[in-house]
Amino acid sequence: xRKSEGPEDFxxxxxxxxxxxxxxVYEAVYVGYDGPVAVFGPNERRLYxxxxxxxxxxxxxxxxxxxxxxxxxxxxxxxxYQCWSLAAGRRPRARTRMSPEVFxxxxxxxxxxxxxxxxxxxxYKGRPxxxxxxxxxxxxxxxxxxxxxxxxxxxxxxxxxxSKEKQATSNEGLGKGP
Numbered sequence: 001x002r003k004s005e006g007p008e009d010f011x012x013x014x015x016x017x018x019x020x021x022x023x024x025v026y027e028a029v030y031v032g033y034d035g036p037v038a039v040f041g042p043n044e045r046r047l048y049x050x051x052x053x054x055x056x057x058x059x060x061x062x063x064x065x066x067x068x069x070x071x072x073x074x075x076x077x078x079x080x081y082q083c084w085s086l087a088a089g090r091r092p093r094a095r096t097r098m099s100p101e102v103f104x105x106x107x108x109x110x111x112x113x114x115x116x117x118x119x120x121x122x123x124y125k126g127r128p129x130x131x132x133x134x135x136x137x138x139x140x141x142x143x144x145x146x147x148x149x150x151x152x153x154x155x156x157x158x159x160x161x162x163s164k165e166k167q168a169t170s171n172e173g174l175g176k177g178p
């Protein structure tokens with residue numbers, strides 16, 4: 001089920017179009033998804049979101065992917081649930097279909113990491129592969145930078161809460177009190 005927009009060869013990350021950019025935080029927009037795709041046998045299904053870097057500079061327009069293990073019902077601890085909640089500005093209601101379409105029309109601060117594959121067998125087993133085989137992927141969405149949902153709704157007197165503020169408030173109860 002292909003939902004990507006753009007070149008035909010850009011789709012499932014198995015295609016030979018892996019981009020390699022330095023690790024860091026970039027502004028990115030959602031361009032489509034693939035999935036669920038069976039990757040490591042019939043029981044391992046993954047959902048791929050595709051992102052385009054919109055931060056001005058040499059990597060403007062670079063397309064990267066973000067991979068999630070596909071569940072029929074994502075739990076609150078799953079990465080997709082947390083990214084979806086950030087994009088929607090709320091937790092999903094009961095029996096809500098958590099469609100990737102919630103990411104449309106927004107600019108996100110995306111954390112980009114480098115994947116450095118290793119040799120699986122032979123005398124080089126465990127050693128990293130050459131740098132020309134490295135690629136980048138989006139590992140996490142940190143915040144909504146712009147777009148629908150980044151501003152408080154009409155009639156609301158509350159400012160939007162960033163993911164860092166959410167994490168800080170959830171960690172307050174973990175320490176020893178006075």
